[in-house]
Amino acid sequence: MSSRVEPLHSPQQDWRPGILEPVEETTDSEAPPPAIETVRSAAMRPILVRPKWFWPAVGALSAVVALGFSAWIVQLRTGLGSAGYNNQAFWAIYEANLVTFIGVSYGGAVVSAILRITKTTWRAPLTRIAEATALVTLPIGMLFIVPHLGSSWKLWELIWPPYWNLSSPILWDFFAVSTYLLATCVFFYLPLIADLSIGADRLARLQTSPGRKLLYRAYRVLAGNYNGSLSQRRLLAGAIGLVAIMVIPMAVSVHSVLSFAFASSSRPGYLETIFPVYFVVAALYSGVALVVVVVAGARRLFHLEAFIERRHLVRLGFIMVALGAAYLYLTFTEYLIDSYSNTTGNAAWVYQTLLGRYWMPFWFYFVAGGLVPILIFMFRRTRNATGVVTAAGLVLAAMWVKRLVIVIPPATEPLVRSPFGPTGALGLGWGTYHFTWVSISITVAMAAAIPLLLLIVFRLVPILPVAEMEELAAAAERAETTTTTKAAGPVVRLHAGGGAPVSALDHGETQGDDDDE
Amino acid sequence: MSADEQEQDETHRAPVPSAHQQPVTVTTGKQRQLSRRRFLGAAASGVGLAAVGSVGGALISRSAPSAAAPSHRDTGSAQTGATAAHQWAMVIDLRYCNGCKACTTACERYHYLHQDQTWIHVFTMQSESGEQYYMPRPCMMCEDPACVPVCPVSANFRTAEGLVLVTQQRCVGTRICMNACPYQARYFNWSAPVPAPRQPFPQEPAWPVPQVEGTVGKCVFCAAMLPSGRIPECASYCPMGVIYMGDLESDIAVNGIGNVVTLSKFLTENTAIRFKTTFGTHPRVWYITGHGQTLDTDKEVA
Ligand code: SF4
Ligand code: SF4
Secondary structure, eight states: OTTSOOTTOOHHHHSOOOSSOOOOSOOSSOOOOOSSEEHHHHHHHHHHSOOTTHHHHHHHHHHHHHHHHHHHHHHHHHOGGGGTOBTTBOSOHHHHHHHHHHHHTHHHHIIIIIHHHTTOGGGHHHHHHHHHHHHHHHHHHHHTHHHHSTTGGGGGGGGOGGGOOTTOHHHHHHHHHHHHHHHHHHHHHHHHHHHHHHHHHHHHTTOOSHHHHHHHHHHHHHHTTOOOOHHHHHHHHHHHHHHHHHHHHHHHHHHHHHHHHHHSSSOTTTOOTTHHHHHHHHHHHHHHHHHHHHHHHHHHHTTOTTTSOHHHHHHHHHHHHHHHHHHHHHHHHHHHHHHHHOOHHHHHHHHHHHTSTTHHHHHHIIIIIIIHHHHHHHSTTTOSHHHHHHHHHHHHHHHHHHHHHHHHHHHHSOSSOOTTSGGGOSSSOOOOOOOOHHHHHHHHHHHHHHHHHHHHHHTTSOSSOHHHHHHHHHHHHHHHHHOOSTTOOOOOOOEESSSOOOOTTOSSSOGGGSOOO | OHHHHHHHHHSEEEOOOSTTSOOEEEOOGGGTTOOHHHHHHHHHTSHHHHHHHHHHHHHHHHSOGGGGSSOHHHHSOOOOOSOOSOOEEEEEEGGGOOOOOHHHHHHHHHHTOOTTOOSSEEEEEEOTTSOEEEEEEOOOOOSSOSSSTTOTTOOEEEOTTSOEEEOTTTOOOOOHHHHHOTTOOEEEOOSOOOOOOOOSSOOBTTBOOSOOTTSEEEOOTTTTTTTTTOOOHHHHHOTTOOEEEEETTTTEEEETTSOEEEHHHHHHHTTOEETTGGGSOOOSEEEEOOTTSOTTSSOOOO
């Protein structure tokens, strides 16, 4: 309710000038955040003040990415077999990575779009980080198509309409993911426009270096003619709301269609009608976990503790754990029902997954990605920011492993076997996927690319959605002054240290559960 | 409706040999007029609903009680309405297969394949009575192939003569067809292919030599030699005469040791079955079982 644009309100009033300007000179030393800082200063601080660790971190992550790139060159020269594949393990790590990485990008959509649509005000400081995470992880996930393909140099064929075979689930994937990428970009850009305009105003006075000048230019161009007038703000709010609504079915379709590539076959373990839902929930689950980790990291590294509170993390954690429980339920359903059918194919893969050759990864998921996060949230002692971040880290690892468990066992299952042989031992045996340094390097490199790109993005665009936070805060203030009823929605803290900040989470929530500072 | 029914009745259906086998439907030559499309069209017209019922009834009365499961899809075998000169089919007589894998070797040598690219793979199986038997498995050249519709770049296709082939120059290597094929008949080129000498013909779907790295390959029924009247390499190298190459149009099948049979009669008399008919793929490869019997006896070839 409070994010509605109030017609009587001048934008200039909302955009209060910063109480204290930050250190504007570029210094290599990490300046401590000022005691009292406005959201405007804080959002621009990572851009204006380069943290000490920035270049070492970028260097280290780039080295990992370079290693992955060289592994990819090796794979190109020696064939896909160097990634550990064989005829009985035709899909394995890259396909699991494709699902995992595209999946985690969904976290940005849920935190931002769903919380926007439901007008959850505490989301405000998190939206930029969440949207940036989605923006960064989705292309990285899509990039896994390249090592996945046996002939990646023929990738152009997928965008060559005469070759299209519209009955192919892979092509649907390609369309769905590409559309979703476009939507993610728009969804990142629209809320950014107002902030770019604010940022350009600030950068205008600070064009001390060519880099700054370029950044200022870019801000001006990307901000367009935005001047914060009422009609513009109303238009923008409408557009953001519309895209937020559109992003959700799009994301659902992407993950459903991704699952079709597996499910639209006769292979036991892939032919599951539960797969679309299963994939969507898995994507949400791991995606929120990634947002938790990124928010916690950004909060610590860029000193945003004043704006992103520990309780934000706990709140995200609740969403994560709810999704985790839903995913556990779906997993249970899948294995239970498949084990009941007891056809040779189903019985074999359920047995091999739960108790046979794949028992370790499966039970790792079950403990680390299923039980532990729920347990962490069951006890008040562990239900705090540290607990949430620990749980989120576990979930990310466990959900990657779970994707391997989804992809590999059915792919390695023999389909031609003797109906009367001793437990299907005759015919073709089970296949094995061998992890190789090539596939591991490419995977690790892609994973390292996420923090690398995020660091770069956060040094290029305001890390906090300034306009949105200010607007929500102003709306709440207005509501507080004009009425004494409890109409005031929870608002966003706009400045740290000084005065009596309005906490984002002070209203009508279960206070005892959160680990307040 | 009655026409459909009549066509159904004309199909030769053998009794169900054992519980795990599917009822045989052999529709050859002129009888293969009942396309699934036509059948579904009749069913949709409402009148046809009765036909479905009566066909189903006929099915139940003429085969084992458990045979109620096969749908009408299994009774209308051929879907090609095209009037090609040939409709290639293969018969594999499991009674005589001794597992020597001469077919596999011949195929790999002929097509310059890696050792693991067993386009015709000889599986060791076990019968209900505990006896081991061998089962060569080429591509089934399905009439309704699972591998074709899933390819994003239309690299898989089915010819009018009933051959399912791969355009390796186009294949991008998503391997979703390997996922789709219920017979695991597809093999990927995980590394550089076996070097082949310069070929007199260009590499094409019917003559995929040499293989292309990063693409999928599979048995092609030796499509390039069929027009010249030669039988596939695996068939001609089988010392036991297990593998017959046949043509549903001319109703003739030939094996590597010079036996010529009337295809429809051969299949019916020997209660030929097809592999995994429940997958709705309608293979063009028939198996003659009988692995409970001793090899090298009661060889009855027409
Ligand atoms: S056996 Fe497999 S590869 Fe051959 S046509 Fe059928 S589905 Fe395709
Ligand atoms: S028909 Fe030709 S390609 Fe197919 S298995 Fe036999 S020899 Fe190989």
